[in-house]
Amino acid sequence: MKDEICQAVLAREEVVRFLQGGHGETAEQARERVEGYLDELNTTQRYGLYRALKHPVYPILRKIARHVEHIDRVQAAVARGRVIYASNHKSHTDYLVEPLVLDDHGIRPPIIAAGINLFGGPLGLLHRHVTGAIPIRRATKDQAYLVTLKAYVAELLREHDLLFYPEGGRSYSGELKPPKTGLIHAAMQSETRNLVILPVAIAYDLVLEDRSLSRQGVKRRQRPFAREVAEMMRYAVGYRSRAFVSFGEPIATGAYDPHSRTDVLELAHRTRDAIGRLYKVMPTALVARAMRPSISRPDLEARVDGLLEALRAGGANLAVDSGRQAVSEATRPLARRGVVVVEAGTYRVRNRALLRYYARTIEHLLPAAGRAH
Template sequence: MTQTVELPLWLFVLIVAFAAVTFASHFLFPSVRWFFRRRLERAVARLNQRLERPIEPFKLARRHDMIQRLIHDPQVAQAAADHAAAEGIPENVASEQVRRYAREIVPGFSAFAYFGLAIRAARLLSNAVYRVRLGHQDEEALRAIDPKSTVVFVMNHRSNMDYVLVTYLAAERSALSYAVGEWARVWPLSRLIRAMGAYFIRRRSRNDLYRKVLAAYVRLATRGGSTQAMFPEGGLSLDGALAPPRLGLLKYIVEGYDPDGRDVVFVPVALNYDRVLEDRILTSAAKAGERRFRARIGLVALRLLRQLWLWMTGRYHRSGYAGVNFGRPLSLAGFGAGREGDITKPLARELMQRISAIVPVLPVPLIAALLLRHGALSRAALEHRLEDLIAAMPLAHVHMPRENLSYAAGTGLRQLMRRGLVAESEGRFAPVEDRRDLLAFYANSIRHLLPQDGAQPDGDRVFSAPANLNAASARS
């Protein structure tokens, strides 16, 4: 026992390293984790005092614990057993698939990443790209929502900037948890998105086991009071118009709703832009007749560098206005009262109707609609048509920059001419023929609000909302 043992230096260093790691993991790391956990809890407590809806414990739970909770959910366990029997595979193989799906779905929320980094970055990016305007919002109705209920923001999907814009504008209300598609599952973006509380979904998956795991997570999040944000259209609009709702996530929320537990309150949110950054990609996909499109990372980086160069040389111009409106909340308990059977479809229709009613009407969509409808117009004729059109939409939410119709017309024209969508000839402005699809993309965003063109994607009713010509700036 007292004999001298000779070891190579590298082996001795390796043994000491393993011993140090073992000591730290058993004695030091738990104390350090507890210390930082306590500091985090105090920081979150202070943060919750200024939030309209405090961060629920569900969102703050450790990711590992949430994965285990999801794996051992009775409905998920039964689904794994059924899947194993149907596919003729061992149950442990099906359980491993469940574990993989759970790790893919469950986020790892970080209050520091969300409120320390994401909110500031969202504010900076939103105001750098657009003139952000927060229009209609029923503040009294929003404040009247039961604090114990689960709030779900439901939005039309115009651009990937939707995530950024709503995160920024809802910063004083709560931390939002988004359902994010496969496009964001790239390193290091995926880790940042998980830290912001978003969860990944496979929108096109037909795997029943995967859907059961996803449904279980949505049910746990909803019952846990986690504030969520979702796009009922299920994807970006390819033609600019509102699309029929898809029922996936909404159905999971309805099926997981417990009448004896928390109420679920849906808050409609409508967004619109003078310029959608992905408009060419989306219209090209519409021409091709397929939704499979991807912006190459090199192309995105090149465009960002170009915009940075324009900013450095003093030639940068923001991409017009971005408008956001918040609609009248809808209680799931109230909507389902007296209704029998599955209420998912009527609920989806009602939510889309409320969203369509509050879509912001901005200068570029207005000018695009007028030029497509009437052809070449002089500046005076355009302003006259614009005045008539706005008068014919008394219930729409029109954003009038500086409350000046002439300035609004000029703003819309400048944006369209700068991008080569409209050309001026002999004092008349007309659409550029090979760019009409892009003009239609913007005009379609308010098509359902225009007179004599009010078909809804989910029916034949025309919905609109109280007029509001004075949208507040969201700049801080």
């Protein structure tokens, strides 16, 4: 391994200590495993080719209108030091939309931490040698892997910004999930000067793979990414959506002790809470939350107005100003998606699982008594 980052990882104190053995294996076995994981993690971003990638994926991208909020916060943060973008995770299109929003404004996209299931076949080669993504083995307790990953992230941050998803994966229920701490802890341990976490929230009118996500409700198994891409292409027929990417105020990591479990958890939850507040409340979510099995349009608008009042009081990031506007903007996409059916001014639920999925996207912003079930 000639890569400078890999060599720096092998020289880090915690890795050297692990390579001495004593974990039920010899020093030689430990080194072999660490080097194997380093080969797996090693990535390169070729920016010129990266920018050209938008053309082969244009058939999907042109279906998603990108909107950005507070890009000035990003510009200021990258000018001051190293940035970790921490985002909620709705769709596989997040990996396309969020970096391109940055590129649209002349900001070099970060290295992306993504699930290892995205790295098979030709797509895996693109991730490793063009976009610059590192494969993450989620839910593993392999000490060799965890030591290697944390050390690799620490060294990576010396040269690159990083984008990761604290939820660990897409939300299958629609709601914002609790944060995982692994990569945040690794970043804190890097001791990178002026390192900040920049909260990012992405919201869609419609999520491309909403049917497959809502059908499962919870993730039961890791599926090959090629199969998921094929499914997404099928769902893309007739698909149109806006994507709002909202950037928050940077959170300095230096105020938190990487050796304190309490501090690590506090930073993770502070980041998650900031993402939740940034999340754009879309008209489709409002209508889904306000729906009843059968409801007239005036009653639906009134129920959305009640939701808006509660959300506005809590400082939510709203995409509409009134129940009338929300129902007007949400009716066509929800009807075309097969979520509701509208007949003679009466709205009826057609797909309960999808309706609940969209209703739960704003659950974190509502009082407990007003949450979807």
